[in-house]
Amino acid sequence: MSFKVLIIDDDSRNIFALGATLKSKGFRCVTATSAQQGLAILRDDPEIGIVLLDMMMPEMDGYEAIPLMKQIREVPVIAVTAQAMVGDREKCIAAGANDYISKPINVDALLQILENRKKQ
Amino acid sequence: MGLSLTDEQVDELLSDVLENWGYDFSDYSRASLLRRLNRLIALDNFPSFAEFRFRVRTDRDYLKRFIEEITVNVTEMFRDPGFYQVLREQVLPAIASRPFIRIWHAGCSTGEEVYSMAIMLHEAKLLHKSLLYATDLNADVVEKAKQGIFPLGQMKDYSENYIASGGTQDFSSYYTAMYDRVIFKDWLSERMIFATHNLVSDSSFNEFQLIMCRNVLIYFDKQLQNRVFHLFDNSLESLGFLALGAKETLKFSTVTKRYRQPGKEKIWRKEKDLYGG
């Protein structure tokens, strides 16, 4: 596989669970617990091919982080959010996310997104 | 005493709100909802239910007002000083040794409770390693909470509450007064994260040592309360604390077996997770 998955989430349970699941499916993962940390990693690591971004985080939230990420590189950003109301998905897309996945994370759906990215 | 809606009318209205705007109030306490609706209709002088229903269904700006008035946002700093005293003396010391403290104010309204907590954490010398997540259904109310601006006229009562809860500092040192308002110091709000979150529809987004949800669940019916308790259970660390309002209870929920209420205050502690903690 040619790319790494960058997981940005301040909830250490997700970092742990997602990382473990994706690794078991053969994906290489890098993790960050803040958007700032994530941006630094994105800047320095050209192998990052997709970003899973928690939308509700301290200091810089997902809505602020997405445009900054797109400035660094045109990388697909998947918004990960606990919010499930109609309109929340649109908000994430409007902020520049390429797709949206809700918590608790449906791993099959996520894997589908990652498989599609592989093909590109 | 003015127009009082029938059950059928309330059902129709809630159905409109869900279909058109995505807010689901169907599991809210019906008696409370009815009261809020009747009050709003009288306040805004709607001559009939049909006109009220039409406005709610079609006017996005009015919907904002609708949500704000249907949900109750009455709150005060250090409300129930005895409760805050127990937080100060028993709960904070129990979580003090964690390397990092996360507290969730679920249904934070205009933020008074969050600023109270920040002050207590500061006095316990814990603020620097704490993060307070403050969420509410209502984006405007969350925006207000972010500002940390409150009416000057409230400060006397809040100061008394603060002292009654065991506070010994000069309460006014936590804010700057300007005309008829005060603004709380930004080193307090720096540790706060504000976001919208709907307890009816949204899921867990982190794990906390303390969840505060006071006088929010009273507006939900029993089934919804139980769902929310499960959400809180999923969001609470082993040995974490759940704090409710003075007349609220965990006793009807299916999570109750794993929680102990150590004193007479409405604070429960989650039992130690034996399998993986």
Added chain:
Amino acid sequence: MAQRERSIRRLIVIGGSAGSLDVLFRLLPMLRADFPHPIVIVLHRRANVDTMLTELLGMKTRLKLSEPEDKDPIQPGWIYLAPGDYHILFEKDGLISLDYSEKVAYSRPSIDVAFQSAADCYGADTVGILLSGANADGSDGLGVIRNAGGQTIVQLPQSAEVSFMPQQAITKQVADYILDVKGIAAFLNGMADTARL
């Protein structure tokens, strides 16, 4: 919306302010021990600084008395004392809902709010009783109970320590009966065991 629980017969809601505690101390012991209809007492109270009130009133009656928590069920043979600093509301599934919204005429609990909610829920099976007090809280709510077909009683103003509250209800013509404490006890004890509807 579910039909109201048939096991609840009628709901007695008693509201009062200054001078009402004394009335209750005299009234409660006079009620028959097998009084079947649940009673809700709404006194103007501040936040719960004294739990003594529940104990004091509890000692005056052979019926069971408690200060309910949110979503407690209303049961026959019980007396419920509305907690301080919350409004009290009634759900059609037989539960009590507490509410922390704005004070109504500076009061929380508000007697009007309780009477209104009782009328919405119990209709003609509601009995509203208004006792001694210094403000007008309760008289509008009593009217709502009356319009719903329920029965309304006010304390005889001459027998009330502060007559303003019951007098307001009389002036607004919302009282079916005007009774002194003994009369109220006799009325309640004379009630049939069943619901009206």
